[in-house]
Amino acid sequence: MMHRRPMVGLALVAAVSCLAVAARLLVVRTLDGSFLVGWPGPTLGQFRGDAVLVACAAGAALGASGAILQTLLRNPLASPFVLGVTSGAGAGVAFASLAASMAGIAAPTGAALGVPALAGALLALGCVLLLSRRHGALDPVTLILGGVIVGAIASAGSTVAESLLPPERRGLFNGWLFGRIPDVPDPGALAACAAAALGLTGLGAAWGNRLDGAALSDDEARSIGIALGPMRTAMFIGCGVATAATVALCGPIAFVGLLAPHCARALVGARNRMLVPGAALAGAGLLTAADALRQWIDVGGGRLPLGAVTAVFGGVAFLVLLRRTAAGWMS
Amino acid sequence: MTTLRFQSPVIVRGTFVLAPGELAPAAGRVTVLIGPNGGGKTTVLRAAAGMQLPEQGAILLGGVPVHSMPAAQRAARMALVAQRPEVGAPFSVRDVVALGRVSRPSAPERIEHALARTGLTELADRPFHALSGGQQQRVAVARALAQHEPGGVLLLDEAFAAVDPPEAAALVREIRAEALAGATVLAATHDLSVASALADDVWCIAGGRTAAFGDARELLTQQALPRLLGVAVAEAHGARGTIAVADYGAILPKAPR
Numbered sequence: 001m002m003h004r005r006p007m008v009g010l011a012l013v014a015a016v017s018c019l020a021v022a023a024r025l026l027v028v029r030t031l032d033g034s035f036l037v038g039w040p041g042p043t044l045g046q047f048r049g050d051a052v053l054v055a056c057a058a059g060a061a062l063g064a065s066g067a068i069l070q071t072l073l074r075n076p077l078a079s080p081f082v083l084g085v086t087s088g089a090g091a092g093v094a095f096a097s098l099a100a101s102m103a104g105i106a107a108p109t110g111a112a113l114g115v116p117a118l119a120g121a122l123l124a125l126g127c128v129l130l131l132s133r134r135h136g137a138l139d140p141v142t143l144i145l146g147g148v149i150v151g152a153i154a155s156a157g158s159t160v161a162e163s164l165l166p167p168e169r170r171g172l173f174n175g176w177l178f179g180r181i182p183d184v185p186d187p188g189a190l191a192a193c194a195a196a197a198l199g200l201t202g203l204g205a206a207w208g209n210r211l212d213g214a215a216l217s218d219d220e221a222r223s224i225g226i227a228l229g230p231m232r233t234a235m236f237i238g239c240g241v242a243t244a245a246t247v248a249l250c251g252p253i254a255f256v257g258l259l260a261p262h263c264a265r266a267l268v269g270a271r272n273r274m275l276v277p278g279a280a281l282a283g284a285g286l287l288t289a290a291d292a293l294r295q296w297i298d299v300g301g302g303r304l305p306l307g308a309v310t311a312v313f314g315g316v317a318f319l320v321l322l323r324r325t326a327a328g329w330m331s
Numbered sequence: 332m333t334t335l336r337f338q339s340p341v342i343v344r345g346t347f348v349l350a351p352g353e354l355a356p357a358a359g360r361v362t363v364l365i366g367p368n369g370g371g372k373t374t375v376l377r378a379a380a381g382m383q384l385p386e387q388g389a390i391l392l393g394g395v396p397v398h399s400m401p402a403a404q405r406a407a408r409m410a411l412v413a414q415r416p417e418v419g420a421p422f423s424v425r426d427v428v429a430l431g432r433v434s435r436p437s438a439p440e441r442i443e444h445a446l447a448r449t450g451l452t453e454l455a456d457r458p459f460h461a462l463s464g465g466q467q468q469r470v471a472v473a474r475a476l477a478q479h480e481p482g483g484v485l486l487l488d489e490a491f492a493a494v495d496p497p498e499a500a501a502l503v504r505e506i507r508a509e510a511l512a513g514a515t516v517l518a519a520t521h522d523l524s525v526a527s528a529l530a531d532d533v534w535c536i537a538g539g540r541t542a543a544f545g546d547a548r549e550l551l552t553q554q555a556l557p558r559l560l561g562v563a564v565a566e567a568h569g570a571r572g573t574i575a576v577a578d579y580g581a582i583l584p585k586a587p588r
Contacts, residue, residue: 070420071419071420073419074417074419074420075419209433210433210434212420212422212426212430212433213430213433213434215418215419215420215422215430216416216417216418216419216430217413217415217416217417218382219377219380219382219411219413220411220412220413220416220417220471222380222381222382222402223380223382223405223406223409223410223411223413223486224406224410224430224431224433224434224474224478225402225403225404225405225406225407225433225434225435226402226433226434227401227402227403228402265421270420270421270422270426271422271426
């Protein structure tokens with residue numbers, strides 16, 4: 001299906017995401033298992049409003065990053081989580097906390113988590129890109145395998161770092177390693193994530209035509225006038241910053257960055273000028289919807305962790321995409 | 332008029348010594364690159380497009396070393412069709428052709444014109460990846476035509492290799508029209524029929540060196556080609572005069588009568 005009216009598609013993505021936001025704000029499952037619909041009053045309203053803001057900022061950052069990475073790497077399976085960038089950022093935070101503990105100083109919190117998260121994100125992305133270079137080009141299969149391996153090593157590193165922390169310092173990691181919406185979000189971290197999401201979306205939309213050109217082979221992309229090296233560097237750093245800001249706010253969240261661009265592409269088409277904003281909106285909607293689902297499903301032991309919801313749904317969708325796209329536009 | 336000039340470039344750690352002395356494909360003519368596989372045709376085209384830096388000598392586009400030109404400035408004077416078109420996103424045919432204008436002033440009519448010239452108007456809204464290999468090559472040529480400005484340089488690397496004969500003939504017509512309008516065309520092909528139809532001049536490259544450079548009427552002949560390409564050649568009478576075709580039958584054992 002090709003898209004002559006991407007603006008209509010974009011409006012549709014926005015509408016569906018607004019529905020997810022409304023559902024999270026207005027629908028709640030009570031302790032006896034019944035559903036209540038309505039505005040919950042100032043205190044709970046504030047709590048849900050914060051959760052929506054966090055989910056929208058983090059989801060938008062991941063969605064925009066995923067769309068840009070899929071275009072730049074010419075790979076429909078690319079996303080911050082699949083490429084190990086999310087786990088790398090998580091490991092950066094974990095090791096910074098361990099280092100702070102060993103030095104006997106306070107662990108970084110809030111927006112300050114963004115610094116080690118960014119270092120970890122860029123280190124992981126750099127490793128994956130280096131691993132997957134073959135004869136000067138990126139091998140699509142090695143790229144995904146390298147991302148999975150680097151992500152697994154980084155996750156294991158986070159677990160090791162956490163286990164080495166003294167028990168009183170493990171509070172930060174309570175649920176964080178699997179991704180969660182904080183009950184009381186740090187305002188600095190939230191502002192940083194929202195700014196990163198807006199900035200990356202704006203950059204991706206403004207450079208949309210050039211990003212489109214990067215879908216060609218390296219030689220042809222350069223021949224149509226794209227300064228491929230500088231653009232790739234700027235975009236990779238932008239995606240690293242956005243992912244790191246998300247991890248500082250919510251911890252590592254799986255698969256939203258993979259799914260959001262595919263949802264958006266189905267409605268707004270593949271041109272990046274519309275796709276990147278569409279993927280940001282879809283990411284915001286997806287993460288808000290996952291958070292709403294988490295509130296509504298009780299498997300007996302209380303509410304599900306957010307990371308588990310996105311991983312279960314996202315993991316299944318990843319397998320479907322893998323089968324569908326292996327013979328498609330993955331070169 | 333943009334001139335393309337090879338000043339004794341040495342490329343790839345001295346393995347490819349492309350042109351002893353100066354060599355310049357003429358503007359307003361089609362120069363066809365022929366030669367054995369791995370002989371250096373693609374290297375010449377990549378170097379001409381500024382993708383490969385000569386270690387000695389220079390390749391000049393309008394008097395400026397081509398590899399040092401900013402990408403957008405180079406794109407205004409030179410278009411390239413690579414050997415295998417790659418599109419790593421689910422774009423429509425029209426989207427791909429429109430990429431030719433990414434760093435150029437927007438010109439929707441140029442895109443539609445390029446689609447029409449390559450017979451792709453009907454396929455314009457189809458996904459690029461749903462097309463056959465030959466159709467995808469036509470899309471790549473259309474993209475280059477949309478980008479190309481009159482008097483510029485057009486580089487084609489086996490651009491018709493998978494295209495069927497009627498469509499290849501139509502592409503030959505369009506490429507020759509660009510040359511007549513003043514373009515410098517440098518096109519690699521291993522197909523002698525395409526070479527005969529397309530060429531004004533022939534540049535034969537073998538083992539990374541220039542084996543011959545000159546008028547097509549002298550080089551695409553039964554006398555010159557066996558020496559240059561190592562293949563028996565038959566001649567046929569075509570619309571552009573005598574044309575050379577590879578005579579594969581010449582090496583078959585004779586059937587007993």
